[in-house]
Amino acid sequence: MAPRRLVTVVDDDESVRRSLPNLLKQFGFAARVFSSATEFLASDAVAESSCLILDVRMPGMSGPDLQQELKRRRRAVPIIFITASPDDRVRQPLLKQGAVECLFKPFTETALCEALDAALETRRH
Amino acid sequence: MSSDSNVNAGVPLNTAIPVALASFDSIVRTEELRTRPRRPVEYEKETTALAALVKALADSPDTILQTLADKILEILRSDSAGISLLTKDEKRFYWAAVAGVWKPHLGGGTPRDFGPCGDVLDHNAPMLFRHFELRYPYFWAAIPPAVECLLVPFYLNGKAVGTVWAIAHDDRRQFDGEDLRVLESMGRFASAAYQAVESIEELRSEVTAREEAELELRELTGTLEAQVRARTEQLRLSEAFLAQAQHLSRTGSFSWRVATNEITWSKQLYRIYELDPSVPVTLELIRSRTHPDDLPSFYDAIDRTRTGAHHYEYERRLKMPDNSLKYIHVVAHGVLDKDGRLEYIGAVQDVTERRLSEQALDMARSELTRMARVTSIGAMTASIAHQVNQPLLGIVTNASTCLRMLAADPPNIEGAQETAQFLLSDGHRASAVIKHLRSLFSKSSTTMELLDLSEATQEVVTLSLNELQRNNVIVRTACDRDLPPVLGDRVQLQQVILNLLLNASEAMKGIEDRPRQVLIRTYLDEDENVRLTVQDAGVGLEPSEMEKLFETFYTTKSDGMGIGLSISRSIVERHSGRIWAAPNSRGPGATFSFAIPRAAEDAITAPGPGVLEPCTASATGFAENL
Numbered sequence: 001m002a003p004r005r006l007v008t009v010v011d012d013d014e015s016v017r018r019s020l021p022n023l024l025k026q027f028g029f030a031a032r033v034f035s036s037a038t039e040f041l042a043s044d045a046v047a048e049s050s051c052l053i054l055d056v057r058m059p060g061m062s063g064p065d066l067q068q069e070l071k072r073r074r075r076a077v078p079i080i081f082i083t084a085s086p087d088d089r090v091r092q093p094l095l096k097q098g099a100v101e102c103l104f105k106p107f108t109e110t111a112l113c114e115a116l117d118a119a120l121e122t123r124r125h
Numbered sequence: 126m127s128s129d130s131n132v133n134a135g136v137p138l139n140t141a142i143p144v145a146l147a148s149f150d151s152i153v154r155t156e157e158l159r160t161r162p163r164r165p166v167e168y169e170k171e172t173t174a175l176a177a178l179v180k181a182l183a184d185s186p187d188t189i190l191q192t193l194a195d196k197i198l199e200i201l202r203s204d205s206a207g208i209s210l211l212t213k214d215e216k217r218f219y220w221a222a223v224a225g226v227w228k229p230h231l232g233g234g235t236p237r238d239f240g241p242c243g244d245v246l247d248h249n250a251p252m253l254f255r256h257f258e259l260r261y262p263y264f265w266a267a268i269p270p271a272v273e274c275l276l277v278p279f280y281l282n283g284k285a286v287g288t289v290w291a292i293a294h295d296d297r298r299q300f301d302g303e304d305l306r307v308l309e310s311m312g313r314f315a316s317a318a319y320q321a322v323e324s325i326e327e328l329r330s331e332v333t334a335r336e337e338a339e340l341e342l343r344e345l346t347g348t349l350e351a352q353v354r355a356r357t358e359q360l361r362l363s364e365a366f367l368a369q370a371q372h373l374s375r376t377g378s379f380s381w382r383v384a385t386n387e388i389t390w391s392k393q394l395y396r397i398y399e400l401d402p403s404v405p406v407t408l409e410l411i412r413s414r415t416h417p418d419d420l421p422s423f424y425d426a427i428d429r430t431r432t433g434a435h436h437y438e439y440e441r442r443l444k445m446p447d448n449s450l451k452y453i454h455v456v457a458h459g460v461l462d463k464d465g466r467l468e469y470i471g472a473v474q475d476v477t478e479r480r481l482s483e484q485a486l487d488m489a490r491s492e493l494t495r496m497a498r499v500t501s502i503g504a505m506t507a508s509i510a511h512q513v514n515q516p517l518l519g520i521v522t523n524a525s526t527c528l529r530m531l532a533a534d535p536p537n538i539e540g541a542q543e544t545a546q547f548l549l550s551d552g553h554r555a556s557a558v559i560k561h562l563r564s565l566f567s568k569s570s571t572t573m574e575l576l577d578l579s580e581a582t583q584e585v586v587t588l589s590l591n592e593l594q595r596n597n598v599i600v601r602t603a604c605d606r607d608l609p610p611v612l613g614d615r616v617q618l619q620q621v622i623l624n625l626l627l628n629a630s631e632a633m634k635g636i637e638d639r640p641r642q643v644l645i646r647t648y649l650d651e652d653e654n655v656r657l658t659v660q661d662a663g664v665g666l667e668p669s670e671m672e673k674l675f676e677t678f679y680t681t682k683s684d685g686m687g688i689g690l691s692i693s694r695s696i697v698e699r700h701s702g703r704i705w706a707a708p709n710s711r712g713p714g715a716t717f718s719f720a721i722p723r724a725a726e727d728a729i730t731a732p733g734p735g736v737l738e739p740c741t742a743s744a745t746g747f748a749e750n751l
Contacts, residue, residue, distance in 0.1 A: 015519030015551045022544060023522050026529040057511075084514035105518035109525040 004030040007116065008045045010037060010066065011055035011082070016105075020053065023109060027116065037061035041069065049077050051119040056083035056090060056102075067097060078119035082107070147259040149244070154253045154273070161301040167200070171307060174200055178314060193289075194224035197311050201304050203291035205271070208279070209234070209242045210287035218242040218287065226294055230267060241276055242288045249285060251277040251305055275300040277312040375475040379406075379457075383431060383467040397453065397475045399445055416442035416450065434459030434467055440476070452480040512558045519551030575724055576615050578655050579604035579647045585622045586645065596641065598630045603646045609723040611655045613700045618721075621693040621704075625659040625717045628690070632663025632715065639713070654702070654720040662714040666706060674706055697721065 007029040009020050014035075021031035032049075034040040038061055052070075056063040063081055070077060081094050081102040091102040101115040174196040181192040190208050197206040205227035209218040212234075219234035237243050241257050254274045258264035264271065276290040289312045293300065377394025381387070388406040395402045398414050408427065415423045419441045426437065436458050443451040457471030527544040530537040582604055593600055626643065633641040642662050650656040666674070675694040690704075697704040702721030709716055 013515045013518075015516055015547070015554060016522075018547055019519045019522035019526065019544075019551070022540075022547075023526040023529070026526055082518075084511045084518070086510060086514070105514040106521040107518070108521065 004028060005050040005120070006030045006032060006045065006048050007051045007053060008040065008049040009033045009053045010035075010040045010058075010063070011053075012036060012058045013055065013084075016055070016082075023112070027113065029116075037063070037066040037069075040066070046070075046073075046075060046077075051100075051116060052077050052079045054079050054081050056081050056094070057085065064094060064097070067094070067099065071098075080112075080115045080119055146262055149260065152254050152257050152260050154255045155251070158253055158300065158302050158305050161299060163301050163303040166303060170200055171310070175310075175314065190222035191224070193311065193314065194222040197289065197291055197308065198224040200307055200311075201275075201291045201300070203275075203298065203300075204269075204294040205292040206290065207231075208287060208289050211237065211246075221287070225292075226269065227267065227292065235261070235263070241274060241290075245276045245278050245288050246285050249278060251275070251309065253300055253305075269294040272296055273298070273300055275304055275308055277305070277308050279312045280316050377473045377475075379469075379471055379473065381430075381457075381469040381471075383469065394473055397451070397473060398443065414443045414445070416444045418442070430457075430459065430469060431467075434461050437471075450477070451475060452477045513555060516551045516555035516558065520548055520555065523548035523551060573612050573614055575610040576613055576618070577608060578611055578613075578618070578657060578721075579606060579608045581615055581619050582622055582645060582647055582657060585619050585626065589623060589626055593626070593630055593643070596630050596634065598633060598641045598643055600626075601642065601644045603644065603648075605648045608647055608649060608655055611700070611721050612724040613721065614696075617696045618700070621696050621719065622657065622659075624690070624693050625657075625719075628717070629659050629661035629663060632661050632665075634663075636663060649723065650720055652720070653723060655723050656718060656720040658716050658718040660709060660714065660716040662709075662712065665708050665713050666715045668708075675704065693719075 007024050009017060009024075009031065011017055011020075011033070012035050017033040017035060021033055024031040029050075032043075032045050034043065034045070036058060040046065041061075054063040054066060061069070063083075067079055070079075079099045081091075081099050082105055083090060083102065084105040086104040091104075094102045100119040103111055103115060178189070178192055178196060181189055194206050194208055197203070203225065205223065205225035207223035207227065208221045210221045211217075212219055215237060217234050217236050218240070220231055223231040235242055237246075240261050241252070241254050244254075245252050252275075254271070254276070256270065256272060257274060258267070258270050271292045272295055273293040274290055275292075276288045278285040279287050279289050281287075289308060291300070291304070291308060375393070375397070377397050378391045379394055380389045386408065388408070388411075390398075390402075390406050392402055395404075398411075400406075400410070400414075404410065412420070412423060422439070423441065426439065429435065430437070438454075438456045440452060440454050443453060445451060452475070454474045454476045455471060457469045459467060459469050461467055523544050527541050527548060530541040530544060583602065586600055586602055590600065622645075626645070629643045630641075633643075639662055644658075644660040646656075646658045646660075648656055675690045694704050697719045700721045702719055704717070704719040706715055706717045708714075
């Protein structure tokens with residue numbers, strides 16, 4: 001059996017960290033969670049993640065900050081942003097910066113599936 | 126003309142009144158004015174004189190009475206002319222302005238009850254005297270003697286307070302009916318001029334009120350211009366100077382003989398109405414230029430003018446053929462002529478520029494208010510969304526996971542149960558967020574003080590008046606001035622009042638068939654609570670809505686957030702009060718009310734304002750989550 005691909009969730013919100021990995025596992029992925037960007041950067045998940053689900057607004061290093069940092073480190077991991085503030089003025093720049101998707105919380109599992117498909121499609125190129 | 130240094134002393138003011146030498150009747154020649162042949166009318170001269178007076182009034186108001194005396198002398202070709210005014214104690218007349226031969230007597234005077242001026246005031250009518258020194262011996266010292274003296278009373282605020290007079294010192298000049306007409310005309314002018322000077326004197330002392338003085342001067346000048354204007358038109362004479370003055374001040378004038386509907390307009394008024402001066406003016410023509418919304422008031426004014434001579438002042442809009450708007454300020458004065466026919470004489474000023482700049486200012490101001498309101502609501506919406514969306518994602522995700530676990534083969538019951546637990550806790554969390562927000566709105570940084578709700582209401586009304594007027598909302602207030610104080614947070618309660626007021630305005634947005642009227646009342650109700658009611662004439666309320674109105678996120682508006690009333694309720698409840706709504710018992714619309722207890726007696730007598738501990742914990746928690 002091929003190793004399951006790792007989807008990593010970085011979000012400061014506890015209920016997201018508690019619920020999202022379970023659903024990802026139901027989808028057939030391996031899942032890891034981090035409550036902050038720095039915690040994630042310090043881990044081996046940076047190299048192993050096939051996809052990153054990243055909260056936009058976090059204390060300390062924000063989601064977009066982490067996106068820039070990964071670019072700087074030439075880690076081309078596809079990113080799906082998630083945010084609780086539904087604002088297109090935030091979403092558009094993120095997509096321009098290369099994010100696969102930016103989902104507004106609460107999003108449906110269908111929306112998440114489509115975003116993951118798109119992300120992993122990107123990965124294969 | 127005498128250069129005798131005793132000449133002033135010859136008109137004693139304080140010496141005992143001497144005995145009359147001749148009878149009153151023997152010196153009066155007023156009746157002869159009717160029978161004497163009238164000299165030809167010199168309209169042009171008269172008009173020029175009136176115009177010069179208007180100019181004098183505007184340029185150097187101090188000299189207005191002297192200018193008037195000079196002009197009377199000139200037009201009547203009399204030997205002396207002047208204006209006598211009653212002193213403050215009303216015991217004598219002093220000569221406020223004298224022109225011609227008797228000019229050295231300037232400042233002199235005559236007793237109130239023994240002299241020609243007094244006679245004129247007693248009879249309240251013009252009079253012609255011949256050799257009045259025969260009856261009033263103190264005039265002997267006034268050289269040369271007054272062979273004929275024509276006097277007319279002049280009035281201040283309806284009261285005769287002096288005379289305007291002209292004197293012939295020999296028999297070459299005899300006054301006639303035309304002289305009387307001119308002098309009376311000048312007399313009326315003197316009244317207006319004197320009032321103007323008085324006002325200017327008063328206003329001059331108030332340096333800070335300079336603008337007001339200018340305005341008053343302009344208005345008075347305008348009134349005088351209108352008088353001059355009416356005169357000239359009546360006389361159908363050259364009016365170059367006046368036309369220019371009217372043009373400069375954008376003021377036109379009119380006269381309207383009510384019975385015959387004969388309307389005369391000045392050129393400037395034609396210009397304001399953008400009509401050809403050759404077109405005869407009719408009420409219909411004026412109506413056609415009147416803004417449709419102002420027609421009711423137009424008809425109303427016409428109806429009222431017919432009931433008698435009134436004074437009117439109003440502002441009205443004109444709609445021009447190119448659909449542009451003009452604002453005019455109209456002052457009209459009704460007079461009855463000798464035959465009792467009603468005539469209106471008035472001035473019309475084009476105040477469009479002034480109104481437009483005022484409106485621009487209003488617009489900017491209310492836009493600012495709206496922006497402030499929208500941004501604060503916008504900011505609130507975003508933070509609430511953020512707060513609520515986090516647990517919602519947990520709920521949705523856990524529900525998906527749960528369903529998938531149950532649908533698996535074999536179903537993962539244990540995992541589903543665990544996930545359902547998470548789901549439940551996220552649900553609790555979402556409701557906790559709402560509770561948290563509620564407490565935030567009602568508790569954060571509350572500063573309680575003793576306050577007068579009527580006063581707080583007036584402030585809100587004043588602040589929001591422009592915004593309300595822009596929506597054509599008429600605000601009426603009936604605030605109890607003796608309302609007992611309440612203990613409350615001024616800003617929060619004012620937010621509630623503002624919210625109710627803006628809601629009322631909003632509810633009347635589409636109303637066209639009745640006045641958009643809001644009535645705000647404050648009073649002590651039967652339960653000894655201080656109550657405020659906001660009654661509108663809007664779309665009203667469904668009985669089913671009553672309960673939900675004050676719930677968070679409930680809204681009847683397409684663009685509403687449903688937050689305003691729920692926050693209002695939180696605030697009122699925080700003040701131990703209650704808030705409710707009811708349809709109006711009579712007529713359309715609804716009434717929103719809140720009542721809060723009057724402050725306890727000991728709170729009123731306490732030295733300082735009571736300050737409740739602010740609930741800062743929730744505010745901090747809220748800010749952290751932003």
